[in-house]
Amino acid sequence: MKGFFIVMEGPDGSGKTTQIELLREHLDQIHQEYIITREPGGTVIGEAIREIILDPAYTEMSPVTEMLLYAASRAQLMKDVIIPALESGRIVISDRFVDSSMVYQGIARGLGPEVVSAVNAPGIGSYKPDRIFFIDIPEEEGLRRKKEQKKLDRLEQESIDFHHMVSEGYRKVLSGRPDVVRIDGTLQAEEIQDRIRREIGYLAGREQ
Numbered sequence: 001m002k003g004f005f006i007v008m009e010g011p012d013g014s015g016k017t018t019q020i021e022l023l024r025e026h027l028d029q030i031h032q033e034y035i036i037t038r039e040p041g042g043t044v045i046g047e048a049i050r051e052i053i054l055d056p057a058y059t060e061m062s063p064v065t066e067m068l069l070y071a072a073s074r075a076q077l078m079k080d081v082i083i084p085a086l087e088s089g090r091i092v093i094s095d096r097f098v099d100s101s102m103v104y105q106g107i108a109r110g111l112g113p114e115v116v117s118a119v120n121a122p123g124i125g126s127y128k129p130d131r132i133f134f135i136d137i138p139e140e141e142g143l144r145r146k147k148e149q150k151k152l153d154r155l156e157q158e159s160i161d162f163h164h165m166v167s168e169g170y171r172k173v174l175s176g177r178p179d180v181v182r183i184d185g186t187l188q189a190e191e192i193q194d195r196i197r198r199e200i201g202y203l204a205g206r207e208q
Contacts, residue, residue, distance in 0.1 A: 003033075003089040004203055005082070005127070007097040009174065010135035011167050012156050013142030014185045015192065016095055019135065022193040023093060023200075035085045038095035040073035043080045049073040054153035061154075063109035067116060070101050075123025083127060097129060099173055104155070107169035108162055130203060133196055134174045137185030139163040 008016040020036060027034045040050040052058065053069050074097070085092045098120050106113035143163060146156050174180045181199055183192050 003086055003091050004130040005086060005092045005094070006200065007094045007099070007129040007132045008135065009096060009099055009132055009170065010185060011137060011139055011142045011163060011170060013145035014135040014137045015145075015189065016135060018189050019133070019192055019196060020093060020095055022189065023196060026193075026197055027091070032091060033089075034091040034093060035081065036093045036095075037077060037081055039077065039097060039100065040070055042073075042077040042094075045076045046073040054155065056152070056154045056157055058154060063105060063111055066109065067101065067105040067111055067119060070105065071116075071120045071123060074098065074101075074120060078123055078125070078127065083125075086127065094129075097132070098124060099132065099170075102173050103166055103169035107172070108158075108165040113173060129179060131199060132174065132177075132180045133199070134170060134180050134182045135185040135192065136170065136182055137167075139167045141186065142167075 008020055010016055024034075024036060039046075040053050041047045049069050049072060053061075053066065053073075077094075082092050082094070098117070101116050101120060102113040105111050106116040139160065143156070143160070146152060174182070181195070183195055185192070
């Protein structure tokens with residue numbers, strides 16, 4: 001199986017982490033080489049940036065600062081992790097990528113997707129995901145799940161109106177794209193995982 005780039009996207013509480021863990025189990029079972037990373041984070045520098053971005057104490061952070069911090073973390077992740085892994089033929093699975101910034105900072109924060117895209121372009125270069133799994137879920141359900149799991153971070157503590165813009169933003173940014181597979185996030189976890197594994201099997205067959 002040749003390596004390729006997979007991204008899990010969706011609003012907070014959509015179940016991305018669960019699906020990534022189930023996919024990890026599957027890839028281990030078939031002895032496939034892979035790496036799993038997340039945004040923001042995934043590198044020493046990126047994890048330090050993550051602490052700043054998500055800290056509930058930093059309520060004064062401006063949308064522009066937020067956008068630039070995400071872009072900086074992403075650029076480091078590309079350099080240190082994603083590009084080397086893809087070049088070596090491994091599968092890369094990322095919990096979020098640039099489309100999340102297009103949605104959260106571009107749409108929900110009002111900076112504009114075009115601005116976010118331009119800021120991130122130098123760090124990403126010509127690399128792009130082979131497949132994006134968009135787990136779509138109503139914002140109310142996503143927040144309910146998050147509140148049951150843990151203390152909310154700075155972005156998770158935003159208003160329901162903000163999270164509504166995020167949900168609608170995802171549907172707008174990812175709509176009609178051939179690299180995107182939309183999955184109903186209210187389905188059982190096993191059903192969602194089955195869809196993901198079937199799509200990855202298709203990708204594997206195409207790349208061989």
